Amino acid sequence: VKAAAVGVELPCEAYAAALAGLPGMGPARLAAVLDTMSPACAWTKVRQGVPWREPAVVAALGPRGSEVVAGWRAAAAHAAVDLVWRGIVDAAVGVALRGRPGYPQALVDDIEPPALIFHRGAPEVLAQGARVAIVGTRKCTPTGKAVAFELGRELAAAGVSVVSGLAWGIDGAAHSGALAAEAAPPVGVVGSGLDVVYPANQHKLWHEVAQAGVLLAEAPLGARPERWRFPARNRIIAALADLVVVVESHSAGGSLHTVDEADRRSIDVMAVPGSVRNAAAAGTNALLAEGRAPVRDVDDVLVALGLSASTQRDGRESRPAPTEDDAVVLEAVGWQPSSFDQVALRVGIDLPTLAQSFERLLAAGWIVQHGAWYERIAQGDSRRSLP
């Protein structure tokens, strides 16, 4: 329900949102409470401090349930539902309650559907087209970032919505790519409240995703990006996707959690292969070793989705060809981050000449510099449009 006006009669979404804002009210507890009674009744019960006897709620509350309920009661005593609702209306945020019209169809049949979801932008986009989640590590290489950007852009251009988490690194690059295509609407799922931009410097990306597509959050407004919220967020990313693509992942990390959630839902997972020397590709290479399908380019993803491969890809090389000497240096840089010193040892020419080669290759877009590290890149054009 789009929060359009505040009448005397508050909608049940208002009570649900007020319940979601209580301390210690995670997704599981909220779902258990709202499964047993209407939001308005539940709110009254919380305010009166009536103990919960329903087995599902008791199980969700756990061993220290009475403390949690006391905390709810204390918080509810100071909370006014109409103020919560006004805050939501003022923030131009919509609320979708499970079982009510407006709840995304894609989540209805999920094994762990969020009881309540907050959205900004156009939630209608969730009803159309295919969706691919592009996830990966925040600590990625420039190559990983470029690959995520290209995949995001080409998938969006092919009409596929990109679902991701708006984090640093791969997530953000995928959405930047999707936005650059100005085609299929992007879907962002965040771990904090919709009014708490995290990471703080992704402000522009949040705004643009909400403008062009939709931004979803399970957390109520004002919720901090607490650690436990991100695994819960990852399950929504997996639930919304028809296919999950992992671009770069360390041997342990949040994106592998998204893979687990996708496995629980029998959603296919594909991974982008990386160099065996790249620590940021250890997780994705392990996924490939398990037998997941590799992603070499966007066609692999489109074919897996049952869509026809894109045909209008531009494979022409627009960069000026390197000179003979520069080509030797380029070869020595290789396809993983290399330092000036490593290249110097591999090539063995004098350092001023080598430095000159680096400058020429940088200027022509054959390599990129990241701090003290240089990396060769394949497509000259994508990097230039990276944020």
Added chain:
Amino acid sequence: MLASVCSATLHGVDGRPVRVEAHVSTGLPGFTVVGLPDATCREARDRVRAALLTSGLRWPTSKVTVNLQPPGLRKIGAGLDLAIAVALLVADEQLKPPEVLADRAFLGELGLDGSLRAVPGALPLIDALEAPEIVVPTPCVNEARLIDRHRIRAVDDLGALLPALRGESDWPDLPPRPPPVVPSPGPDLADVRGQRAARTALEIAAAGGHHILFVGPPGAGKSMLACRLPGLLPDLSGDDAMEATRIHSAAGLPMPGDGLVRRPPYRSPHHSASAVALIGGGTTAIHPGELSLAHRGVLFLDELGEFAPVVLDNLRQPLEEGTIRIARAAARAVLPARVLLVAAMNPCPCGRGGPPGACRCSAHARARYVRRLSGPLLDRFDLRVEVGRPDASELLAAAGGEPTDVVAERVKAARARAVARGVRVNADLPSWQIEEEAPLVDGARALVERALRGGRLTGRGLGGVRRVALTVADLLGDDPPISSRHVSLALALRAQPTFLAHQEAS
């Protein structure tokens, strides 16, 4: 009776003349030292008493007052013991005639057995004295002879001093001047395998006096490289050696055999160092810090990221000006501090750092680490080199590096070119002189412009790159104008540390 003796005390790294007055009169037996002595100086009474008695002299049984003049200056240490003893002997009329004190100054600490012991800061102390003849303890004679304004008398104990003063015996002969010490060669650059970029950066730093920052994982050889830097520097020239010697003498550091510090000093304080330990200071007496002890040499700060940020920020002004002005309520001093700063740090808290994507630190931990290093301090480093742990295969394939003496020859030649420009090293070249001394060819100018536009270089970094490029040209024996070869290398050796690039890029 009254007697007055010339001596000196330390203030910072300089000596200040002090007049020791002793007054012996009738009254209740007692001994008072007035004139702002510190605790050690006040204890002179007990040392002098014991020294006189063991040397067969008498301790006056009357009222003795010793005044240290000027009274407003804090007198530190035991260096006034000898002057107090001599003043007392003359005032007590055990040493006659009083004229023995004329045109003489006395320095030295007394042992309980009457022997004379070395005092720290003999060189600046003697330099502060105008008396034509100075009596010093024998161990200080080499330092004392570095200044040839005075006639130096060296004695071992009170027993030898008194007959000489009375004219009953000749002054003991001065020990022969020891030959100049050939310093033992430090660690050699040839031991470093691979690390071509770091070795080149080290050579440039030595030739141009550019501060250098090594970033790399533990065990990559950062400290190994840093401790080879002093070996590349030429011997100190006369004035520089004298400046360094004065500071080392004042700080009581062990001195080379002939008294003169000829090799550039190398100091590497631990990262727990306090601001005062690094910069110098103290509440009443001002002591030189590590920065001054490294004057005209190398200051190595290992684990730069572990130093307290407030301590590091204290370095900014001295690095710029080459001196530290310390002001306290009770004292103020100007300490010299012209150093070549070498710093090393891990790329991130986990230390794995290195290539993008390899580090597993949380963004928060990394941001906290980055905050420890202020931008203005980082800007002082014109050379920033990422030192990686080389692959085993690369290590074995790497040619054995050039030894220190070969590189030091090139450094010497490059430094001579800087001296011809009127500066000691290129890093000292004032901004207005850069365009004149190191004009850029068009290609080089285009490179610099691109780096500026692309955000790789700040306006402040531009001067640094041009100075480094000039040093590169000097080392290669190329004459200005500066070509794109020189600028390219200067840019490549000034990479933004990767942990900072992470921040901006993600």
